Amino acid sequence: MQSLNARMALAVRALGLVLICWTVLDDHPAPATSGRGLVIAVFFGVAIVGWMLWTWQAYDRRVTSVDLFVLSAAGGLLVAAAPSAAGSAFAFVAIATAGFRLAFRRAVAVTALGLFTLALGVLIYDQAALEVLAYGLGFIAVLLAGVNARQAVSRAEEAELLLAQVQRSQEEQLRSARLEESARIAREIHDILAHALAGLTIQLEATSSLLEGGAERSVVLERLRRAHALAREGLEETRRAVGVLRSEGLAVPEVLEALVAEYRASSPAATASLTLDGVTSRLEGPAALAVVRVAQEALTNVRKHVPGAQVRVGLEIDVAASGVVVLQICDGGRPPGAGIASTHSLAHSGGGYGLRGMRERAQILGGSLLAGPEGDGWRVELQLPLAGAEQAIEVTPAGRA
Numbered sequence: 001m002q003s004l005n006a007r008m009a010l011a012v013r014a015l016g017l018v019l020i021c022w023t024v025l026d027d028h029p030a031p032a033t034s035g036r037g038l039v040i041a042v043f044f045g046v047a048i049v050g051w052m053l054w055t056w057q058a059y060d061r062r063v064t065s066v067d068l069f070v071l072s073a074a075g076g077l078l079v080a081a082a083p084s085a086a087g088s089a090f091a092f093v094a095i096a097t098a099g100f101r102l103a104f105r106r107a108v109a110v111t112a113l114g115l116f117t118l119a120l121g122v123l124i125y126d127q128a129a130l131e132v133l134a135y136g137l138g139f140i141a142v143l144l145a146g147v148n149a150r151q152a153v154s155r156a157e158e159a160e161l162l163l164a165q166v167q168r169s170q171e172e173q174l175r176s177a178r179l180e181e182s183a184r185i186a187r188e189i190h191d192i193l194a195h196a197l198a199g200l201t202i203q204l205e206a207t208s209s210l211l212e213g214g215a216e217r218s219v220v221l222e223r224l225r226r227a228h229a230l231a232r233e234g235l236e237e238t239r240r241a242v243g244v245l246r247s248e249g250l251a252v253p254e255v256l257e258a259l260v261a262e263y264r265a266s267s268p269a270a271t272a273s274l275t276l277d278g279v280t281s282r283l284e285g286p287a288a289l290a291v292v293r294v295a296q297e298a299l300t301n302v303r304k305h306v307p308g309a310q311v312r313v314g315l316e317i318d319v320a321a322s323g324v325v326v327l328q329i330c331d332g333g334r335p336p337g338a339g340i341a342s343t344h345s346l347a348h349s350g351g352g353y354g355l356r357g358m359r360e361r362a363q364i365l366g367g368s369l370l371a372g373p374e375g376d377g378w379r380v381e382l383q384l385p386l387a388g389a390e391q392a393i394e395v396t397p398a399g400r401a
Contacts, residue, residue: 047074047090107146
């Protein structure tokens with residue numbers, strides 16, 4: 001396409017030169033070897049050379065401007081020397097091109113040179129001064145037209161550049177959204193696996209201990225059934241997480257009750273209580289999922305580090321006052337007589353993303369997470385604004401992951 005446009009421009013310029021030459025050669029006085037005809041011949045030849053140089057110049061080459069000065073000077077003088085011919089076309093073409101191709105100051109210089117040679121020719125050949133004014137106004141109009149054309153092209157280029165930048169920005173936003181969604185899915189996978197596998201680890205370790213101690217078959221089968229039930233619950237958690245990712249509802253109170261009941265069943269000595277305060281039905285979407293995942297992760301951490309500890313889970317939704325959702329999971333520390341060796345393998349079973357995942361959830365929803373020791377135990381507190389108000393996130397130095 002660019003090659004076709006270049007050939008078309010070359011053909012148009014060549015045709016224009018032919019038409020101008022025909023009017024000059026057919027005019028009276030015509031180019032000759034003496035007198036006024038010699039002046040016409042000399043400047044006509046100079047104008048042809050300038051035209052040929054201009055023809056082979058690209059529009060975007062703004063450094064070279066000798067051809068335009070030559071065309072303007074020769075065209076201005078030919079207006080006075082051969083007033084009936086189309087020699088003024090040389091000057092008009094040069095001035096229009098200068099307005100389009102050159103800086104404004106140099107374009108004005110090209111225009112002034114053409115007007116000066118025109119005035120000089122009018123003075124030499126004793127023509128009407130009104131002709132200088134008429135052509136001067138024409139030169140200025142053509143100059144302004146060229147400048148406006150250049151500005152229009154510049155605005156179009158800027159618009160294309162801006163459009164390209166907007167497209168790149170949209171692509172970056174889409175990429176960021178994909179990364180955020182990938183991180184969200186990664187958090188869900190981690191939380192589900194950490195919770196389900198931690199429970200399975202406990203049951204399998206207990207089963208192994210029972211087998212080594214020669215326990216009865218019914219007791220071992222009960223532990224295996226419990227492990228099987230935990231596996232089914234893990235699949236159910238996966239289905240529930242997929243449903244929330246698809247914007248389906250999540251019954252937070254029922255899920256918390258199930259988590260607390262599961263914690264009680266994880267160890268004969270484990271005790272746990274659940275307190276619900278406020279309109280829990282107002283909790284839905286990502287906030288509901290965050291509450292469930294933080295409670296799940298916190299209870300998993302308790303089972304990892306202090307199995308059998310007394311746990312208190314509290315959920316409060318203060319709609320009337322500050323519109324804040326507060327979730328607290330507190331444990332009483334290692335119960336008396338609990339050994340350390342029995343928890344060793346489970347304590348090292350996590351991927352180290354527990355607190356980080358909870359912190360990211362709170363940050364995304366504009367909430368805060370406080371995790372740290374309290375008395376002999378540990379406390380995890382999640383605060384989420386119902387209205388989405390942004391808050392700072394504070395995580396104390398933690399000893400659990």
